[in-house]
Amino acid sequence: MDAITNLFPWITNGPLIAVQVLSGLSVGMFLFLVSVGMSLIFGVTRIVNLAHGSFYMVGAYLMVSLIEVLPDRPWAFWVALLLAPMGVAALGALIEMTLLRLIYHRDPLLQLILTFGLLLVLGTLVLLVWGPDTKSVPRPEALAGSVRVFGQPFPSYYLLVLALAPATAVGLWLVFYRTRWGMLIRAATVDREMLGALGVNVATLYTQVFAFGSWLAGFGGALAAPTVAVALGMDGDVLTTAFVVVVVGGLGSFAGSFISALLVGELQSFGILIFPAISIVLIFALMAVVLIVRPWGLLGRPEE
């Protein structure tokens, strides 16, 4: 027992653990936004969008630009937070209409390779527009400091994230289960052809879904921007982690993404306490265990 407390001195420090758990939830929240968007797009269009991390990145970079452009007022942050995801959604809609529409009937692996190409293109475009330097987004004044949670300092900004987490999940649930549009989406994940036969404009629905999924990723990036270094390579990092979340949670499962995102967020958070690079090993271990026990993810279904 002593050996353990020597190795992990924080293990009996309740408040510290509590704060780490909350941090993990925040990180999980960003992951959830990206993953649920990817899951949603896959569920309806059957395309795994490898450029989804790019949308996250563009959301963050748009925050940078918007904050620079808007006057230095308290409301600037919130306006930027509103506008950035919308910009990403517009980009997503554009890509869907010009490019993805052409490949819906193609082999899924070609679709993957194509979105992989899109990932490269978007990454370079970001470099072209914003340059190679790392950017940052300042937190809004109201949330710039920290509060005391169980006596431990905790960044106030994360309180926003933690408040938004249940709000977004509930919001998504309402959209999917209480609106007509959400019902169409759920129907589309089950049987697309039938939907078309019933007179629904499936093409428009696809565009809307893709735009919404992109919006979610962009929102994740915009929300995360004040907490990370906004730099090239964000797309790859978040994509990998989002993949892990989706593989563990099950592609196409909303609840799966939620649980899995929180799990992975916690692993990343606690990993840092043990040893900086260990979180990657922990995540690998989680994936390995889940895949052995449930190959299609915790709540996933096998592919057709």
Add this chain to the structure above:
Amino acid sequence: MVDAAGDRQVALRTVGLRKHFGGVHAVNGVDLSVPAGDLRAIIGPNGAGKTTLFNLITGDLAHDSGQIYLAGEEVSGLPPHVLCRRGVGRTFQITSIFRRLTVLENVQTALLTHHGRHFNILIPARRLYREPALALLERVGLREQAPKPSGILSHGDQRRLELAIALASEPRLLMLDEPTAGMAPRERHEIMRLVARIGRDTGLTIVFTEHDMDVVFAVAQRITVLHQGAVLADGPPLEVRANPDVQRVYLGQQVAEVRG
């Protein structure tokens, strides 16, 4: 291929085999006993559970309860590739071959796998088991087609190829799921006569499902009738045809059409 002594005389036995999907009992307590060398037809209306039964026996589906015995050994729940090693061969309702391989390569691959040489990376496979493969193709009438990509073969020829592939694994029990599906009547009789001949020559036990009663009565040695997941009747063709339950449930007017 078939050993004497005790249970080994029964090539295939199922006891109380059950499988349900949700609330539907697709296979509801099937007791089947197929002696070695038999040519058994399993018939029944659509939804009677024939294909499910097949899939249970060949390891495609996990059973809910019951046992399956192959020549006296229990094989319930074994995966397909292990069952193949134990001597179960199978063809499918929708022809299942290696389309982009040539006809010859299809059979060669089956042969080299059967002989356990499929992990060998050191020798070229082109000449391996070439003669035995050609012999098998000869037997099903496809020898001239050997160098062609199998995907371009006619439907009937593809089914012959699938038969050859299944035979390459030297099965003791051959399960044919609707072997004549999609064929014209004359071709159906041809292929089933071929199957019957192979069975007689090699002592192989053959179980097949079929909808065409002409074919069934022409070749089958025994018939098992399934109805709603259970065995309704079981016996030689004449006996089954005369069975009033069978007539009522299934054969109906087809009895009148089939000539003795």
Add this chain to the structure above:
Amino acid sequence: MAPAHVGLAAGLTVLLLLPLVLPAFFLVLLIEIAIVALFATSVNLLMGYGGMVSFGHAAYFALGAYAAALLVKKGGVPMLLALPAAPLVAGLGALLFGFFIVRLTHTYFAMLSLAFGQIVYTIIFKWTPLTGGDNGLLNIWPPDFLRSPAAYYYFTLVVVGLSLLALHAIVSSPFGYALRAIRENPRRARYIGVNVRRHQLYAFVLSGVFSGIAGGIFAFYNGSVFPDFAYFNKSFEPLVVVLLGGVQSFFGPLAGAFGFKVLEWLISKWAPIYWPLFLGAIVIAVIVVLPRGFVGLVEGRGWWTRPATGK
């Protein structure tokens, strides 16, 4: 048979004589083409012959490169003795990750392979004490007698040539036949007695081994190794090469590597920073614009384009 052999012998002779004619720059380009060709062919073992598309194979390339580099840099081992570590370590990595990856199919397979590739990248990137982290390992040079472009060119020719020979033997072997059968029809493969998952894992490991060899040779050619050898951009390259050259033929990736490297050279001369943009755009264009037949096998139903023999 004879004409192909004559063609091969002629081609080989040309390759052997090139250093006498070409300036060093082109020899260096040929070295890179050879390395990419080997990498892409090893990926094609999995993709074209096995029907499994890996999005994270750069991991094994990088593992090979780092294994050899570490032995030389930290162990003082001479290059020729260190090089065999490349396929060994890469193969072990492929065994470890492949064990999990082959449990899945198609899209999940691709995603998981990508994730594992990035995990390898992250481990290399973060484990600074061992790998040098972001700074990589520098001054990984071959021994003096291999240091000139012509010398390393011959060395690469020999290693890549032998590797391609081995890969060709593998696809033409009984193992290769069974692998193709799995690609065509996994269910039917089971019913002839193939343990599909185990076979796919072996193919995955073999593919990783040869990717590792490519990585090892590249390390000494480049003189240094960096974490981004494992980054997904690098995993993309063999996929593009295979796509360009033809998925169904053995020498397709070789042709594709040639075209790819020439294209890269031309574009990088002009605007190197935009190379990923062009790469991505080219691939998108190829997939969207060109008809199904060209991309052949990957579409699945294009069996009529050419018979799937070992050539």
